Amino acid sequence: MTKYAYFHNEIVPIEQAKVSIMTNTFNYGTGCFGGIRGYWNEERQQLYVFRILDHYRRFLDSARVLLAQLDYTPASLAQITLDLLAKEGWTQNCYIRPIAYKAEESIAVKLHDLKDDVTIFSQPVGNYLPIQGISVGTSSWRRVDDTAIPARGKIIGSYANSALIKSEAQLNGYDDAIVLNQDGHISEGSAANFMMIRNGVLVTPPTSSNILEGITRRTIIELVQNEMGLPVQEREIDRSEAYLADEAFYCGTGAQVSPISSIDHRPIGTGKVGPLVTELQALYFRVVKGQEEKYMHWLTPVAQKVTA
Ligand SMILES: Cc1ncc(COP(=O)(O)O)c(C=O)c1O
Structure with a gap:
């Protein structure tokens, strides 16, 4: 095509x-x-x-x-x-x-x-990940470390790491994986940043946790702070803390806002997509499609096709 x-x-x-x-x-x-x-x-x-x-x-x-x-x-x-x-x-x-x-x-x-x-x-392109709630498992692979191949650079060779993670997850029956860094803290998904809401706070791993510095991550942080009034913490997250999240999701250009309904077979919150992620996902889709005047500066229109 x-x-x-x-x-x-x-x-x-x-x-x-x-x-x-x-x-x-x-x-x-x-x-x-x-x-x-x-x-x-x-x-x-x-x-x-x-x-x-x-x-x-x-x-x-x-x-x-x-x-x-x-x-x-x-x-x-x-x-x-x-x-x-x-x-x-x-x-x-x-x-x-x-x-x-x-x-x-x-x-x-x-x-x-x-x-x-x-x-x-x-x-x-369609949806890279389902947007109605995915099941994820903790990967047996670890995220590439800044001392080996920097995760903040979107380096082609390091996507062998992402591919190992994604295939293991899918062959084990999950939609995607939570990947830990060398310290054992949560880094991200196979190709998306991880976020969770716990006690009314949006929490996401810091850029020093071997994550890709996601553009969508920055977008979500801004939207959550400005439009939903939630505090945001960029801090290390333990695997077991993620089990206790009220809501969790992946975000990324491909993933968009993809709610997580279970981690390692533990339902997140009620196991259904929660109210804050539902609201955030709807807002995100309005923003990227140009339906939110305030955020039009993030969008660049493509000129109509010129037929010479
Ligand atoms: C490993 C990884 N993390 C996070 C993301 C999200 O980054 P962005 O929001 O800039 O697309 C991606 C790409 O989509 C990725 O490949």
Whole structure:
């Protein structure tokens, strides 16, 4: 369904966006990526991209960790993405995937003095996780540590860790997993940040718990503080404390707001999606679709398709 990609500095038909098997990042995972959502507003017949500049700021930060030399700014990457989406002409929700990679066809295991490049494609998307309540189990895997592969950089190679976690969880009958860091505290899900509500406080692991610094996490913290009046604590969470949450959920670009109904077979709260997460999820969906005037600054409209 995808027709175009940004590849080698231009928008080309997707069939032309191909790399060699000798590409360094294909061999070693030495690249980084982003994941951004476009939301289609049916009423206005308009595609909006959510927090595009914030996503590209983090993308370039990840690239810095990998010593990538890139001639892009968040604004230039955003413009390329908007041009790509205008050409693609989606009239449905979509997912945008930028990748920065070591383009050199070399088997050198290193980061420096290698040619870097950026590619971007998009595709239609639905819900990555169910949004009506998922069951999760604590993973037997641990989250990659900042001393091994920094989780705050969205580094391609570290997603082997996420894939081990996700498959173990699903093959064991769960929808996803809670992943502990090397200290035994909760880090996050396989590809989403963890949050819980306990005694009227929203609690989420701090950025030092080997989490990805989620854009959705920041969004939720702001919405919860401003619109729901709940205090927020960023602090370490023990596995057993999560069992005692009144409500819990994952958040992320893919996951959106995905309520957790049980952890390790212990029902969270009543085992049904709780009132605060229900309210927050509805608010989040209004914000990303452009139905909340106050948060329109987070959305960038894609120009209508220009047929030359
Ligand atoms: C490991 C991991 N944690 C958290 C998130 C959530 O980050 P964001 O809200 O920026 O999409 C993601 C990506 O979606 C992820 O892959």
